[in-house]
Amino acid sequence: MKTIRRKYLSLFVAETLLVMLVVLVLFNAAMYVYLDRSARKELKAAFSTMQVLVERQLMISAFSDDNTDSALQGLSAALTASRLSGSIKFFIFDESFQVLFPRQTSGTLLTETLLEDIRGADFDAKAGEVIRAGNTTYFSGIPFEELAGIKLYIVFAADLTDSREMVYALNWMLAAVMLVALGIGFFFAGAAAKGISRPLQRVCAQAEEIGKGNFVPVPQEQSLREIASLCKSMDEMSARLRASDQAQRLFLQNASHELRTPLMSIQGYAEAIEADLGDDPKEAAHIIRAESIRLNALVGELLTLSRMENSFDCKPEALDLAELLSEYAYRLEGLAIKEKKRLIFETGVGSVPVTADERLLWQMIGNPASNCLRYAESEVEITLSLEDGTAVIHIRDDGPGFSEADLPHVFDRFYKGKGGNFGLGLSIAKKAAELSGAELSASNGPKGAVFEIRIKTDAKARVS
Incomplete structure (x- = not known):
């Protein structure tokens, strides 16, 4: 199983290499398009400029004159040294595409492959059109008749070999820069991954301690x-x-x-x-x-x-809370007689529909009421009222009430307050209220303890 640091670095390297590859591909594609367009543009510019000069020279004298050959050599040198392009050369062919100029073709762009492409081109139909030959050569030509009436072809060719080699060199430089950037990024990514993994390792160690039952405070990490x-x-x-x-x-x-x-x-x-x-x-x-x-x-x-x-199986049903409270008061009457206390039940409302589990309702109402009957001096009062769609039940006694120290713990299991006994009744009532979505709280009234129970009413509930 990989660590966070290892996985993070693996993803970083994979993504960086992918980005590098995409950059190199896009760079080469862009350079290819740029060089292609530049070559065509420069070839057309040189062609339109030099064509007039070459034609003028051939119109002055026949092609066989030595002066004409010297003049064309000068034009070729001028084209090479011009700002138009140093990689563009021009050639003159006869009607059978035999080279007439220059006299020596060795060391020029005119290779056998280019010569075959030139001979296969239809300059009569596509005069001046730029044609690509191979990966680095472009050419364009037109037919022309010289002074003696001989049909000639003037062909201009451009070679991009130097430009291609420059692109290759730029590729190596770009790859080197990217590799250096990858190394630097790898270093900082490793430091960042370590900054994440180390705090997590410490948290894992604390989690193991907690799992062993050592509930120690967890040191706070502020790095992230x-x-x-x-x-x-x-x-x-x-x-x-x-x-x-x-x-x-x-x-x-x-x-x-x-x-x-x-x-x-x-x-x-x-x-x-x-x-x-x-x-x-x-x-x-x-x-x-x-x-x-x-x-x-x-x-x-x-x-x-x-x-x-x-695993309590809660079974809510439509109930009339007022009717249930009356029944609960009747159940508690026996305990009140046994404790020699008086139980008072009052309600100022009619039917109060609620949706709840009757077993839970009895626990959350009966247990606090039993507690009040145990500690009351003479009487316990149970009242029911409505407040903004909520049924509110108050159970009050006239006993000593809760001490300030006991009040926060009255619902704790087996809590024994001043003069009280161990028990689970109020803890069960609190849990029943939580399961029912009700609220149960305890406080002290003007005299004695007060339990308050709040239950949401349900107007849609249909009591059978």
């Missing part, structure tokens, strides 16, 4: 914004895992304590009965039964909370 964001997220995750781990340890500690207390009581009284100790076996049996009920309730709460946090 994305890495800084990753380090911040990792640090926040580590903090949450650390808090969750501590909460789990505390939960297990408190749960084991809560389970051990009734079990030890049951074991002690069972051993006393077995050894025929104690004055009243019925009293011991009564305590064993009470502790068993308490133990069963605790296990039930543990199972309920576990289902809610892992």
Whole structure:
């Protein structure tokens, strides 16, 4: 498996080489087009300028005159030295395309290949047209009759060999410059890749530590914004895992304590009965039964909370909250009688349609109400009202309320406040509210504790 640095450098080299290749191809294509157009343009310019001079010289005297040959040599030298083009030469052929001028063709542009192309050209039909011969040679010609009436052909030819060699040299120079740039870019790309991979390696090392259960703070990297964001997220995750781990340890500690207390009581009284100790076996049996009920309730709460946090199958349905609250108040009446408290239920609204899971509604309303009945001095009040399409339920008692230190922890598992008992009821109510999309909060009223539950109403819900 490749490292980030290796993959980054591989991509950089591949992309750079591809760009270099494209640049070289485009450069050569552009130079090819430029040289082709320049050769044709220069050939036409030289042709139009020198044609008149050559024709004039041939009209003055017959081609066989020595003076004419010398004059044409001078014109050829002038063409070579002119600003028009030093690579353009002209030739004169007879009607059978035998070379008449220059007398010596060795060392000139007139190769056998060019001569064959010239002989194959139709200058009578295409007089003055620029024709390409091979990769580096262009020519153009016209028919002409000299003073003695002999038909001649004047042909101008341009050679781009020097220009092509210059392009080849430029290619090598351009390739060398690109290779130097590639080397410099490779160095800086390697440094940039290292600047990315090293912080990530440190983050990976921290992630391994977190995976081992060492929820240490993650050092912050400020080299890149994305890495800084990753380090911040990792640090926040580590903090949450650390808090969750501590909460789990505390939960297990408190749960084991809560389970051990009734079990030890049951074991002690069972051993006393077995050894025929104690004055009243019925009293011991009564305590064993009470502790068993308490133990069963605790296990039930543990199972309920576990289902809610892992695989609770939420089944929302259309419900009338006002009607349900009335039913819940009737259920709680038995506990109120047992606790010798008065339960008051008031609603100033009619039907309140909501869409929710009835099991969750009972947990989020019944558990806080049971808590209030346990700590109230004389009465508990449950009210229902509407605020901007939201059903608001208040459960109030006239007890001592929550202390400022206990208030942030009332929904924590097995939290024991001042004068309170370990339990999971309020934690279950909070989780039920979260699963239902409702809001559950606790505060202190003018006298006693106040639980507030907010549930969105659903006007489309049809209560059966």
